[in-house]
Amino acid sequence: MKMQELSARAFLAHLRRHPIPEIMDEECLAALANVEAQFGDTITHGAGLEVRLGNPDRFVDYVMCVDQDRIPSVKCIWYEIDYADFLRGGEISPCLFINTSDYKQEKTDKMDRGAGEENGTKQEAPLAPAMGKEFWDRVLPPFAGEKRATRLRGQLDRVLAMLPPDATIKQIGTMSSRGELDILRLVIIFRKWENVFAWLRDVGWPGDTQAMEQALSPWKESQSYAVNVDLGENGVLEKTGLEVFDRWRHPLIVDKFIARLEETGLCLPSKGAALRRWIRITPDGDPFIQTLISYFKLNYAKGRVTEAKAYLEQSPYIHHHYFSHYERPARLDMELADGKTVLPEERALARLRECKENRVSTIRFYGGENYEPLERILQVCRKEGLRSEIVLTRQKAPENAEGTGEQNLTPRLGRSWLEAMAATGADSFLVDMESETDGAALWAIAVLREQGADVRARWRMYAANAGKLAAVVKAADEAGAKELVVTGMKPSRHGGGKSPGCEQIATAAEWIKEYCERNGVAESTREKESPEAKLNENSAPQQDVMQIVVESCFSPLRAYLGGKDPKRNGNRGIERGCEAGCSFMVLRADESFAPCLYWPRKNADNAEGRQALTGLAAYWEHSPALQALRQNGENRVPCAGCCYERRCLPCQAWEESIPCGPCVENK
Ligand code: SF4
Ligand code: SF4
Known part of the structure; x- marks a missing residue:
């Protein structure tokens, strides 16, 4: 698929043409001018909004995917800009994420696999190749900083070695702008539900995995899951959340999921209505921009789901064909x-x-x-x-x-x-x-x-x-x-x-x-x-x-x-x-x-x-x-x-x- 060269300004203009007041109030929408002032001309391969579904406040964190050349072999980096950061004005310091699927594998790289493969049994193909030693040697120091990379590398190798074959690292992130200088966010995607909790138990996650599985079990019927954990010098920290993926391209499947979130009190009806409208916005024809929901995330703490979030996306690529015409003739x-x-x-x-x-x-x-x-x-x-x-x-x-x-x-x-x-x-x-x-x-x-x-x-x-x-x-x-x-x-x-x-x-x-x-x-x-x-x-x-x-x-x-x-x-x-x-x-x-x-x-x-x-x-x-x-x-x-x-x-x-x-x- 060809990279569409759209500036962040084009996505912001699209957002202003399709306001979602139940999710973003006027102050939030106006504050996006600060994002535009700093990143307006930046070529952006997709933009998004992080929406807290149960929170009556109407503001979002802003997400954008931009080209980068600081980290070798990785084309894009995701910025997650906290609302407080872009509301304040002045220089914005985003949290940074890279998708391991963006990594251009080098010929010399050897792929490490989870421990499960070493016993010689035939395994189901992983969702994406697990990253090898060369990947981490090359990418981690420039991304996380030399000091953090050195401090966390041992723990990282340990938890990755325990991954089952159906799992792989989807994303890594740093949130230095939030003062989290010594940790690394890991987003690990699993195809099998039970493996999420088995892995958390194996790596010594300091929580009750049984209680967590029980609390999240109403959301088990999804296609795949990505657990979010923070990795510190002494291992995996307690804070966690689960991203759930399904055929979010299909409006009726999304509607059903939103309705369940509303029933359980995790999503306000006003925000649910806004999400339903968002996924039905007719795409722009040329340049093409389509709105969708990338995934939902359920934050977990002490035996219960504490919060649900939706990640709304504006994509310059076609994800589905559930539309009869473009918003305006191309x-x-x-x-x-x-x-x-x-x-x-x-x-x-x-x-x-x-x-x-x-x-x-x-x-x-x-x-x-x-x-x-x-x-x-x-x-x-x-x-x-x-x-x-x-x-x-x-x-x-x-x-x-x-x-x-x-x-x-x-x-x-x-x-x-x-x-x-x-x-x-x-x-x-x-x-x-x-x-x-x-x-x-x-x-x-x-x-x-x-x-x-x-x-x-x-x-x-x-x-x-x-x-x-x-x-x-x-x-x-x-x-x-x-x-x-x-x-x-x-x-x-x-x-x-x-x-x-x-x-x-x-x-x-x-x-x-x-x-x-x-x-x-x-x-x-x-x-x-x-x-x-x-x-x-x-x-x-x-x-x-x-x-x-x-x-x-x-x-x-x-x-x-x-x-x-x-x-x-x-x-x-x-x-x-x-x-x-x-x-x-x-x-x-x-x-x-x-x-x-x-x-x-x-x-x-x-x-x-x-x-x-x-x-x-x-x-x-x-x-x-x-x-x-x-x-x-x-x-x-x-x-x-x-x-x-x-x-x-x-x-x-x-x-x-x-x-x-x-x-x-x-x-
Ligand atoms: S026009 Fe109708 S009958 Fe002819 S190829 Fe297309 S679908 Fe088939
Ligand atoms: S001639 Fe006109 S009506 Fe017929 S297929 Fe082409 S665009 Fe459609």
């Missing part, structure tokens, strides 16, 4: 002219400003070939930091035109126009090519590449041309396209032909897989600018090798590429198929909004609704057409029984595609 498709109507320049500019205000990051322009203000529009995009893509659709060749591509294009789309557009700084071009001999499209791709522009070609597959895939790939590659977008099974403005059949789709999928393998390109069906592709390192094209991607509209081909087993098929979430109203929407040349350029006007919102929904955000949130679209895909009857049903979402603007031939045969 992209707006803007139709500048449709042959009859032209979008007035001032209206286009007003919508760009609206995009900026609503964090819509990409604008894809259609119909710009004969649109005089296009250069000025692109300049505004650049100034506002909006990513722009110009779509060059198929040009009708003038009667009796023949010869070079340039002659076949309308005058507006001549070399000088293409050069001017590239010079204006459009971020990319998407050139529709009809076939491997489409001279006009191939010429436009080559001219734009000469100018150093980022060019993608798009080709539509029918039953009649499906066998041309290899030839089209060769032609687009030779012309200089960086990416070939294969599309199909959606409406066309230029008429079209019959959809490809089952065997043709299967053959295309095999050919694409083989192409990726042959060229050392990681297989990906995502367009490289899509939010999910940006999160997936594997989708980055290798230099000089053209990437083949499948447009999300052509969902059956994406589904075929993923394979018949729904558990292994990665074609899931918003980008598994039709994305209209989920990740993007359209502004038509007549100034109306629509889910997609191909959306039938008869299915759009009625005139009254359109009048009420004139703002981009209002349309995105309240359009009945969009809301229905987000639901429809989940209940489509004609696909029932197809092995790709859960991994495919075909075009909803084109009835011909449902059910598609391939799927019927696969039932």
